[in-house]
Amino acid sequence: MERIQQWFQDYPLLQSIIKYVAIVVFVLLCIQFIRRFLKRNIENVSVRYKSQKGIEVLGYFVLAFVTILYFTGSIKDFTITLGLLSAGLAFTLQELILSIAGSVYIFIVKVYGPGDRIEINGIRGDVIDVDSIYTTMMEIGQWVESDNYTGRIVKLSNAFVFKGPVYNYSKDFPFIWDEFNLPIRYGSDIELAKSIIIEIATNILSEYTQASREQWTEVVSKYYIEDAMVEPTLAITLTDNWVKFNLRYIVDYKKRRFTKHLLHDAIRKQIEATNGKVVLASTTIELIKIPEIKIDNSNTTKQ
Structure with missing residues (x-):
């Protein structure tokens, strides 16, 4: 035990990293515990799905807050670091940030949700999941006639809600x-x-x-x-x-x-059953008159 304590004193950075990993594991275990608790105790599928997704998003925010606060050490440093980090992330992770913003927009405005049939970015399908980055759809159409499933599962970035129209077949008026x-x-x-x-x-x-x-x-x-x-x-x-x-x-x-x-x-x-009173039509070609062909043999010479 004394050797371990001495070892930690000799390597303070390693001790800090181990503490941070322990905190992250604890937060993740709490999230999983709450998700399983909600899954067991909520019967309504829609409410259960939304509550689990809410806990998942909240857990991400908690992890981000704990990470920045842990390595900065104070609220003052936290705000400065957060500003610098935001500027850097905004430049390097534009598409990812736009996808996360799209998920928040989808959740707040209720553009669509699991179970809705939508068309977005030229892809039609039934929404089967919406997470913080992607919308997952069961595709319909394409080489299959009418509104039947193709069997392909499509993952689409949530950023597309800002880039074009979203056609919803089921929201408000199904x-x-x-x-x-x-x-x-x-x-x-x-x-x-x-x-x-x-x-x-x-x-x-x-x-x-x-x-x-x-x-x-x-x-x-x-x-x-x-x-x-x-x-x-x-x-x-x-x-x-x-x-x-x-x-x-x-x-x-x-x-x-x-x-x-x-x-x-x-x-x-x-x-x-109308016995010919009503008849379905089909494409037909009617010849009105065949033109007469006359051949003049008066100028031919007999051999």
């Missing part, structure tokens, strides 16, 4: 408008076709229409925006080849593909 076109052949019963499409759309989309109407009322009261029609609408356009029916409707942002499948399948069955 519904989106979608549409598709149906070509109906000329000569079909247009009124019957209209009634079939509107009736099917109204029945299939009734749940979304009711829920979105309530949500849209809150959006109108919160933002400067005009009221909008959330019921299915049908617009007809006459083209050179067919009557184009454009169905526009509102749907849950996570069920766009499946809902479109239900609409297409139900409309197809009802049109087939």
